[in-house]
Amino acid sequence: MTEQPSQAGRITISVDAMGGDSGPATVVAGIATSANKNPEIAFILHGPEQTLRKLVAKRRVLQGRVVFRDCPDVVTMEDKPSQVVRNGKNTSMWSALESVRKGEAHGAVSCGNTGALMALSMMRLRKLPGVNRPAIAILWPSRNPQGFNVMLDVGADVRADAKDLLQYALMGASYARNGMALERPRIGLLNVGTEEHKGRAELKEAHAMISDFAERANFDFVGFVEGSDIPGDKADVIVTDGFTGNVAIKTGEGTASLIGDLLRQAFKYSPLSRLASILAITSLQRLKKRIDPRRVNGGVFLGLNGTVVKSHGGADATGVSAAVKLAFTLAQSGFAEKLAARVASTAELAQDAAHTPPKAGE
């Protein structure tokens, strides 16, 4: 450790400057945006120090608020998680997590390879006691008053049994309570229909377990919900396995992106429609802002000793800044500690309530 972030009282976010699609300049532009808006934030920046120092020197707002950790290696999008866990010690991603592990930073942000980031996070930060599979939670534009729903897991693990789904419900409720100020979040379990007899066996089991836990964990369980409820207003938190969740959000993103492109084409079609688009520009910008995925950029890894935010690999400066803001908000609310306490208090109960016998080693 060569330096500590200089300002006492500031919340320090550890940022992996490498691994995103558009390179470290975009990451530095993003943290500059955050620094501009938020005087209470400081950074530890991980990557090739010389390059990063030059980029930071151009941003006056960052002066005195960034500490550097020199790392020669970068995790690419093609690297297998298992390789990174074995050989990634000199990467900026590893280093960014190390700052959280050592307590130098209150949370980490990376735009890099999701699988590698999760594998490294599990190895270096370790899972919370009582958590079997960590999950990635994202925010999705919805019809609810808060404007967004929480959905998890969106890809930490392709499998989830009934007990994992119960854990996701508990972690998702805690996230909605602390991150979105919903005192008593409504939890829905994703299925192919809302009738209790539908769907896979593990979902029926999870339905019973989550229902049992609703009262003592202070959330409402609305039962099974469908894909259409992810952007809907029936639930605030949507619980599913990482395979289904990942496909669902990518389908939604792809559909939204197609509609956006077709809308642009429609407005270019004739002189009249071009005029209309000029008159409508503020309305369209308001719409765009409401559903802009960059504004809610950042999947939060839940179930670890420490806060890790995964920014979209293709994030621009606005997206990086949104991910930094999310890490800051969670750090400020003491979310990691609250979640750990919540999981610990329910892990024992969950063990008792499990309808399946515990496996060896649990």
Place this chain on the structure above:
Amino acid sequence: MTEQPSQAGRITISVDAMGGDSGPATVVAGIATSANKNPEIAFILHGPEQTLRKLVAKRRVLQGRVVFRDCPDVVTMEDKPSQVVRNGKNTSMWSALESVRKGEAHGAVSCGNTGALMALSMMRLRKLPGVNRPAIAILWPSRNPQGFNVMLDVGADVRADAKDLLQYALMGASYARNGMALERPRIGLLNVGTEEHKGRAELKEAHAMISDFAERANFDFVGFVEGSDIPGDKADVIVTDGFTGNVAIKTGEGTASLIGDLLRQAFKYSPLSRLASILAITSLQRLKKRIDPRRVNGGVFLGLNGTVVKSHGGADATGVSAAVKLAFTLAQSGFAEKLAARVASTAELAQDAAHTPPKAGE
């Protein structure tokens, strides 16, 4: 049998008039729309005959083109498929399938309960030899030149093993070839990433099997695709299990519907934006038509002896007419026979290629 559709040479579609959310008047309005556009179509209409006769009498275009089958019972959205299979003999849904089974009609259309319709179809029409699990295929707006991609399964069965996914690939390719005139469709297998090492075990196995079959079944296999490729242009046919497919399309529909509502709100925001919306109205209508789910209303049941189209339960007359048109197009192209031939010719090969030992009874 009291009557036969009167006009020789016409293609007869068997229509379940009941079970949709908005009742038989909507269904009759829908078939009237179809009859108006298409002189080559005739109908057998199933439901309470007195009610249906009154509705049909109001539509001059339907005179002499509709035969009635009186059925006192209706399958509701709440009925369990197993109950309908046991006790549904007097329902309009059962009767609609019976007309296909007896060869009176070239295909059936129903707006009713999907699970019941599939269960009845499997029992009355029987699976094609070589098909383990039938699938429901839908069309989804996409960036491809044909404007739509085929996706299956979207909910016939929540499970699918590697051999089932191979069958879906073969059936989807055949549907794209006959229904969309794509000579050599590109098939993608839905996963959480495009790298070959990602995803669940059965997906890796299916990847190998579909790859083996591409050449002899005359399609291109583009490998794993992601949720964002469902509305994309990398593949023409997206293959997945019914659980994932159902969640994906409902997420996409829900997201599109949310964007539509927000767009309407945006245009109502100020006098200027209201003016813009008037100027833009033809552009917006063009966009709406392009992605209107009613235009592609109709999930086709693949893998049965006969064509069954499931219309959306909430379909209006336009939606019903689109489902009827789909049934007509498939009947006209002799799709059912071509698919049966395709499946039969590959079933034996699939059996040989299966990496898992065949189960008893197969």
